[in-house]
Amino acid sequence: MDRPAAPAFRSTSLPNSLRTRPCTAPLNTAVGSRNSGFAVGQGPITPPLSPGHSDEGDPSIVIDSEPRYSGGGTPPSECPTRGTRAAVAEEAMDIDSEQSESSPKPPLRRLEDEENHLTSGTLKLTDFEVKGTLGTGTFGRVLLVQLRGTSAPSSQNCFALKVLRKSEIVRLRQVEHVNAERYILSRVRHPFIVDLYATFQDSLNIYMLLSYVPGGELFTHLRRARRFTPDVTRFYLATIILALKYLHSFNIIYRDLKPENLLLDSRGYLRLTDFGFAKIVDDRTWTLCGTPEYLSPEIIQSDGHGKAADWWACGILCYEMVVGYPPFFDETAYGIYEKILKGKILWPREMDRLTKDIIKAFLHPDRTKRLGNLGGGAQDVLDHPWFRGVDWDALERREIRAPIIPHVASLDDTRHFSHLPLPPASEIPGLINEEHPPALQQRFDPSAYQFMEF
Template identity: 65%
Template structure:
């Protein structure tokens, strides 16, 4: 039976990782002795390379995929009144954006030293220094300034609510936001305190059209809260599963936006480490918003943290060989393959089986995948990170210059001037049809948001748990 036919899409991918050094050594040993059988399929005969998206390509507009048969973007859904602009800042409020928390992949540090410089490749200084960037946190806002409109999703120790600024509601504005809520005791139990702090530190300073925006953070006695931009189109994962797979042209549009986002993050020495369709949200115009920075980290060379989603892990992560920016480019290859084929290149019923297949490096190539697309995926999925596309001498520029992206107007794309292939259709500003419909939390579960409870720092008694989140 063709292996392409046995993959079944999970509702949410597993986040388990090797639990011991022995397990990882066993996987490396097994992978070093692959069997002689190959499932690689060779395409005979030339195939015309796929077209590239262009700013004024009329054929694109005619064949664009439109969610729910709606092809026209409703500009009212992105309008924010002057009052909200003055309180949240004008620079990043051109339209509703969002984040949704999926099942949290737990990321555990092996030791205190998070990075180490390799003797063969000394680290280069970053193009930008994150600490020198302005912090875009609005300290004048309070939790009580927002009203809950719905639930967008829930994960291991977090949930995301749709909220609206009360003053905007009274004036008839459509300013909606995503409020990510994380339970303090769970963060501490799962040893994720430093990762949550890193998420706030990074998101409060980065600003890019394809990265979710963080506007404010709060806390009460139970939770910490992150006010993020809202994207009504939901996860790309949902649209991909509905379509089955994307054409090379549609894939190119989304992959190009991700490449620009990674190029921007890498300029600060930020590695993202959790690229997958579940963490890619569509805004009201159909553009990608990279979300969930729980694994993001500033690393000048390599880190030995074990984290990620099994299907998207680079070999160096599994082998505990230290990883950095090249791991993000590997994930780009997995994502490109999954979008064009409909399933990831390495899958199995268990995480252990997935790791074995990644280390063996065998990829099933569908007969209808054109050679240029295959060449791109191979470039990203090179097991030797020194030869991996995106990590060559010209860095991300090699990705932009790859023939597969020929014809892409990168500047126009970053200005969001190219028509997106999937345009979300919503009937109202608080239409959450592209998100999981879940009941609202009880008032006792989010006291600061629904009851106006003061944060622990303002309470009379000393809160030992809240003390660990003084940054919020």
């Protein structure tokens, strides 16, 4: 059968109130270069409601109407580029999981029992020299920085510095998300998750010092290859599953899985990044967040969601890697939601039976019957016949050769990222000059008070 070409645009996942500002790259860790403009949505819409659901008294759910892909029934032939970071996070919808009908499930491990890995008191912002801008976004940017006084770049002295403007975080009601991202990343350590080493703040910004992952986004490599073979897909999906298994052991749901949030290191292994939507959830939560093409039915229907939403996203990602575009796409987010709820998937004739079987198992509309959310949890995924022959322990030890080895000349190589101008010194004051303790009246600034942990 004729295969549709890859769709032309990708929506992305920033909180809804960001949709009116230009954004050339997401604010995770370092992000890849893409020649794309910012597609402004035509106004807020709400997702379809589940049968019998009443929206009386519910807070509005506002999202950006521009999806990751647009272009009608069949995707256009041009390679996709980044569109807006579609906003689907609404603080007002965040309901405590204790209100769920089912009994909360205690985590296998408690995050508060894990060591806090952040460096405290030994580093200052002025210890770093800005080497370049890797990406920009609505309320900040990502910089490549190197420790001063070091010559040869190495993984010990080159970092991605995520810079977020405090006033914008407060204005956009993302304080809770930013603080949760810091807390989670300060305690998790896994070979397939980006590392957070330290956090700082100055009079304008908060800063997150993250590992620099020089190989670029999986998105870029997938678009270059158009689609991956089942074997290549199996390698990448297996690393993601190990990362999710680790996160889920703490009852952390990630909620923003997509190729743009998967970075390749110099050896070709994936690192999961951008934990802005990650949350510790013992049972279910009602926050509407994620990327339209990757939202599970229970998120769209406001039925409450948990770990099963991450396994649904694995199915979408597996399909996108094998076929070249996601199973549900449309010009508008509303159209995407309708197709997700209908659940009709176009299966290429050449797709093998086992690949189709695991995708269908991930994309089961009933979360109680979805692979990964059954009695065996993540172990059911590892035991699926599609993964037969995978040495999971060797993979986690990174002993298997990756299918794509990014061309990286040095550990500070930025060829896979945007080449953007350096920010003005006035926008990163703490990196230019060490700031003195604020005056007494400034210490009670409301925005500064909300980032006491930084």
